[in-house]
Amino acid sequence: xxxxxxxxxxxxxxxxxxxxxxxxxxxxxxxxxxxxxxxxxxxxxxxxxxxxxxxxxxxxxxxxxxxxxxxxxxxxxxxxxxxxxxxxxxxxxxxxxxxxxxxxxxxxxxxxxxxxxxxxxxxxxxxxxxxxxxxxxxxxxxxxxxxxxxxxxxxxxxxxxxxxxxxxxxxxxxxxxxxxxxxxxxxxxxxxxxxxxxxxxxxxxxxxxxxxxxxxxxxxxxxxxxxxxxxxxxxxxxxxxxxxxxxxxxxxxxxxxxxxxxxxxxxxxxxxxxxxxxxxxxxxxxxxxxxxxxxxx
Amino acid sequence: xxxxxxxxxxxxxxxxxxxxxxxxxxxxxxxxxxxxxxxxxxxxxxxxxxxxxxxxxxxxxxxxxxxxxxxxxxxxxxxxxxxxxxxxxxxxxxxxxxxxxxxxxxxxxxxxxxxxxxxxxxxxxxxxxxxxxxxxxxxxxxxxxxxxxxxxxxxxxxxxxxxxxxxxxxxxxxxxxxxxxxxxxxxxxxxxxxxxxxxxxxxxxxxxxxxxxxxxxxxxxxxxxxxxxxxxxxxxxxx
Numbered sequence: 001x002x003x004x005x006x007x008x009x010x011x012x013x014x015x016x017x018x019x020x021x022x023x024x025x026x027x028x029x030x031x032x033x034x035x036x037x038x039x040x041x042x043x044x045x046x047x048x049x050x051x052x053x054x055x056x057x058x059x060x061x062x063x064x065x066x067x068x069x070x071x072x073x074x075x076x077x078x079x080x081x082x083x084x085x086x087x088x089x090x091x092x093x094x095x096x097x098x099x100x101x102x103x104x105x106x107x108x109x110x111x112x113x114x115x116x117x118x119x120x121x122x123x124x125x126x127x128x129x130x131x132x133x134x135x136x137x138x139x140x141x142x143x144x145x146x147x148x149x150x151x152x153x154x155x156x157x158x159x160x161x162x163x164x165x166x167x168x169x170x171x172x173x174x175x176x177x178x179x180x181x182x183x184x185x186x187x188x189x190x191x192x193x194x195x196x197x198x199x200x201x202x203x204x205x206x207x208x209x210x211x212x213x214x215x216x217x218x219x220x221x222x223x224x225x226x227x228x229x230x231x232x233x234x235x236x237x238x239x240x241x242x243x244x245x246x247x248x249x250x251x252x253x254x255x256x257x258x259x260x261x262x263x264x265x266x267x268x269x270x271x272x273x274x275x276x277x278x279x280x281x282x283x284x285x286x287x288x289x290x291x292x293x294x295x296x297x
Numbered sequence: 298x299x300x301x302x303x304x305x306x307x308x309x310x311x312x313x314x315x316x317x318x319x320x321x322x323x324x325x326x327x328x329x330x331x332x333x334x335x336x337x338x339x340x341x342x343x344x345x346x347x348x349x350x351x352x353x354x355x356x357x358x359x360x361x362x363x364x365x366x367x368x369x370x371x372x373x374x375x376x377x378x379x380x381x382x383x384x385x386x387x388x389x390x391x392x393x394x395x396x397x398x399x400x401x402x403x404x405x406x407x408x409x410x411x412x413x414x415x416x417x418x419x420x421x422x423x424x425x426x427x428x429x430x431x432x433x434x435x436x437x438x439x440x441x442x443x444x445x446x447x448x449x450x451x452x453x454x455x456x457x458x459x460x461x462x463x464x465x466x467x468x469x470x471x472x473x474x475x476x477x478x479x480x481x482x483x484x485x486x487x488x489x490x491x492x493x494x495x496x497x498x499x500x501x502x503x504x505x506x507x508x509x510x511x512x513x514x515x516x517x518x519x520x521x522x523x524x525x526x527x528x529x530x531x532x533x534x535x536x
Binding site: 169172173175176179180182183184185186187188189190 | 345347366367368371372376377379383384385386387388392395396397399400402403447448451
């Protein structure tokens with residue numbers, strides 16, 4: 001097969017559109033890292049679990065897809081609070097490995113629950129109605145309607161989160177806790193409440209990402225958990241730990257990069273190049289694209 | 298009035314405060330002097346609710362406040378200006394002040410709010426100039442003023458200050474002490490922790506010396522100045 005420049009650009013376009021899911025997950029990781037300077041390894045698992053619950057509840061009550069896209073994020077948020085309580089709230093913050101290991105445990109637990117409940121087989125996720133059929137041609141390049149939908153919903157969600165962080169009382173408190181926790185406490189802010197809210201919001205974003213990923217792929221399966229965890233983390237690191245803007249841009253670029261190497265090197269080798277990209281960043285630009293160099297004492 | 302009775306606190310096996318009793322009268326500046334590691338910061342953090350003492354009581358206007366959370370204490374009118382200032386580095390000066398008023402944000406009208414911030418800016422004109430600058434870019438003295446301004450935004454009656462002169466140039470230290478004097482004139486009570494005994498003598502009404510977690514001396518400014526031992530140990534005078 002001969003790869004033309006049109007193919008290359010087309011695959012990058014598809015990848016960037018799908019990359020908005022990585023961006024969402026990256027923003028979720030970043031929100032939690034910003035709040036506690038800790039990684040929540042169970043994050044992508046709870047996102048997929050949220051999407052499963054949304055799908056399941058809608059199926060049982062025979063509600064439509066719109067409700068799934070509402071319930072998925074909601075349950076994702078609730079699982080987020082649960083993970084916070086189990087893995088973060090009561091483990092002393094100076095125990096850096098404690099919460100990390102606990103959240104890895106939660107990742108496996110959630111994964112196991114999904115596998116047991118579904119007998120390990122993937123479920124069909126409803127297509128996005130008119131969006132699935134739509135296909136826009138711009139010159140020689142095509143834009144898949146469902147991926148456009150994914151991008152728009154992701155961008156709307158991420159914009160809302162940024163507005164919440166910079167325009168609301170919760171956002172003020174969350175930024176205060178993230179930058180200087182003791183001073184925030186002295187101003188009367190309860191950091192546990194703020195962190196629980198942050199885990200909820202991150203969980204909502206994750207549940208949304210889970211639904212979008214499942215809708216774009218057409219099925220939902222526990223096999224989505226590992227790639228979302230890894231690629232969300234890579235987006236977080238490449239963007240610069242703690243930078244929301246960085247996670248968004250890195251997520252989109254990562255999608256494009258991955259799709260390009262899928263085209264050029266095939267599905268078996270694709271992830272090797274993704275990890276190579278991570279490796280290059282860790283060696284040459286360990287603070288990522290927008291990493292903060294301000295020292296937080 | 299703030300009244301501390303037989304307060305004890307330990308960091309694990311290390312005893313930081315042993316039966317500390319002291320009083321800080323309303324409308325006055327009370328100063329706690331002592332060397333590094335004497336337990337001064339621990340004492341203030343206990344009063345502000347950041348640390349829970351193992352024994353003893355803390356009363357504020359006759360009410361036992363020892364089990365209250367930091368936010369409940371802020372509501373009661375007790376605010377701590379922490380050691381090393383701890384300002385929010387990636388927020389603007391204005392945002393730092395807004396966080397200071399966090400517990401009052403729902404109750405305040407926009408106009409009240411502007412009035413409160415303008416009051417801080419009138420007291421610290423340099424903060425007005427730096428209003429949109431990030432807190433992390435301020436100089437040490439400006440950060441100290443911001444930390445005091447932020448604490449004032451909670452509308453306190455009792456201000457706890459932890460070494461406000463730490464690491465500042467002599468001229469700035471004079472300004473900070475001048476501000477403490479003004480705060481007292483405005484009716485605020487201040488409990489001040491300091492190592493700078495010479496400057497503190499000029500503004501404080503009453504002193505406690507803290508040494509290895511215990512109160513080793515107390516008295517008014519005159520008593521302190523006339524005590525030969527104290528002069529030698531804390532005012533750097535040669536015998």
